[in-house]
Amino acid sequence: MTTTPYLLVRLGERIAALPAAAVRRVVRGARLHPLPGAGPGLVGLAEFAGEPLAILDLAQLLGLEERSSRPAVTVVTWLGSGDERELVGLGVDDAIEVAELDASALALGQALVGGRPVVVVDTESLGVEA
């Protein structure tokens, strides 16, 4: 049984798993610049490693219940694949740990970690309208 490492993050009461290979860095307290007139999925803009970074609300992207508070932690992640890969900040409530999930988790879109159901995120297709 092969496993792949995933970063587990908390979104309100739910837990989501992001493939660790796609995660560049977990950052707390990034200086956030809100952008009026932007869609509800955009938390704001920030600076990362000398480049501008758009920060999206992961819970909103996954269609989970709306939270009242602003995400406290930003997971800087590569979305998409190959030449089209871009670095985007994903706003979450907290980053928990890196855990090994079964290789099939991605295909299933979910997994069980410590008995709790976890939403497995496909970073290649995240944020792209179906």
Added chain:
Amino acid sequence: MTAGFLIVRRAGALWGLPAAQVAGIERVERAERLEGAKQAGEDSATRRLELRLADGGSLAVDAVLTLAGELRVQPVSARLRRFLPAGSAGLALLAGEPVVLMAGKDEVFHV
């Protein structure tokens, strides 16, 4: 896109307009309604400066920061286009602060 951009502050954020689009800048007092404002109390603003655009239109801003000659621009991807305001063509940084660059003419500011 590397030609000069006029960097302005409007509704708390930094925006970049292609310099060629701007004909002139005037000082005015103009009250405006804002759409899509995320916080209460932000739905109207008194702007002090007005840009006269090359196409005859005008745009009120809070401040004009600079004319940036060379900016490193990150084009807005198809994915991010959904989340950024309509007309956003690229992102850049000015002294550590993110700037949203608007595309050429015929684009309308919605904020």
Added chain:
Amino acid sequence: MFDRHTLRTTMPTAPVVLALLAVGLVIVAEARSGSSWRSSAALLVAALVGAAALPAVRRSFALRTAKQADRVRLVASLDELAAADLVRAKAIAADLPPALSVPLGEALAPLEVLASRIQSSSVEVAGAAGAVKRIASELAAGSSEQSASVVEITAAMEELAQTATQIAGNAEAQAELARLGEATGNEGAAAVGRAVAGVERLRERIAAIAKRSADLERRAEEIFGVLALVEDIARETHLLSLNAAIEAAGEAGDVGRRFGEVAEEVRRLSGRSRDAAASVRRLLEEFSTSIAATVEATSAGGREAERVLLRVTATAGAITGLRDALVETAAAAREISAGTSEQRTASLQVVQTLREASSVVQQIADGLRGFSGAARDLEEAAVSVQLLAQGFRLDSPSSLRHLAESWATELRPLLASPDALERRLESLLEERPDVELVFVNDRRRQRTAIVGQPALLRLVPIPDEIRFGRDFSDRPWFRAAAAERRGIVTSVMTSILTNEKVVTAAAPFFEDGELVAVLGIDVNLERWTSG
């Protein structure tokens, strides 16, 4: 002064340190199990060190090429840090080459300051809380007495009032009445005088408590501030470990796996230090609530005491007035009728005043009983914080772990000579009046040297059979010292000598890796915090 800013600049803001983090933290990652608050405090320090030591390790990029011996020493130093033993950690680190010892020393210095502040603050806090509790009990006892004496006076004056009404137009009886009035008046005046003095003392005591409570509030706030800092560090460390794990996930093969394991250990550590910080926070919140209750009771008590004082002072005046009136009556027998009416009026007034005074004093007594409860809770919370802070071993008089370790070092050469050992124990005991009992259980020689404070042993002497062949390996102090292999402090127990609260600081003696003896020091909590 150790401030937030200083700490932030030592935190690496740059991307996660890989190889250096792995080497430095693979040691820190060893989690120890044991009594929750001790290991929590130990892990708190471990997490702190995990973060603070990073720049030290990072700056010496020569680590990869460092000598094997130095690496072992670094490992040992960080190992001691993980066990919250800052004394040994510093000692070992001093032998490292300057490239390592200097930055490591710089990282340890603020930690020591931090831990030392927590320890000494917590001792003061517990001491002050203990004092408040004692005063509260005294107050409760004292005011009951006053209440009782006021009731007595009231009864006597009521009798007098009745007598004055009954006896009228009888010259002989008048003279008798005057004499009786004078005697009662004198006694009454004396008793009221005592009551006045008592209430004054009460008021002074209450003011003292109010001041102490204000001190306690300040201390608790300080600890809250330090706590917030610690919580910040735990969060930052957690983040570091996550980023390390993420980097590790990208590394192929064995190197990546090991980084991943290390990162996981650090993450667990920071989680536990977050939990420890959360328990300290909960304790402090209870503590703050107790202080608030104390402050409130104190103000209420103070106001009541003022009122009683006024009343009782008025009463003293009224009794003097009555006595004078009675004396005048005896001398001027012809004005008896008028005099009698005045007497009756005067004594009725006095009775009324006394009744009021009595009820107020009773109210105070009731209020103070509840106050004692709050003060007891206060003390318990303070002692908990104090013991939590004892998880650190520091070179400081406030550190009980250090006491056990340094006495053990001193006594080690004397293990072979029981007489010399007991004599040394006696002299050590003399230096520390807060220690009830000190003992060395020598497993190899099947003997226990045991010495107690002479005053205590007069009441509860030590039976001889304890000294020979007795096995203490099931005692909590023994087991903990043997398991941790270093100085420890047990949780609170009741002393058989004094029936008061004690903790035992213990330290093991090892020879060739084998446990040969254990030193135990029973510290009387009350005397330790107030001394």
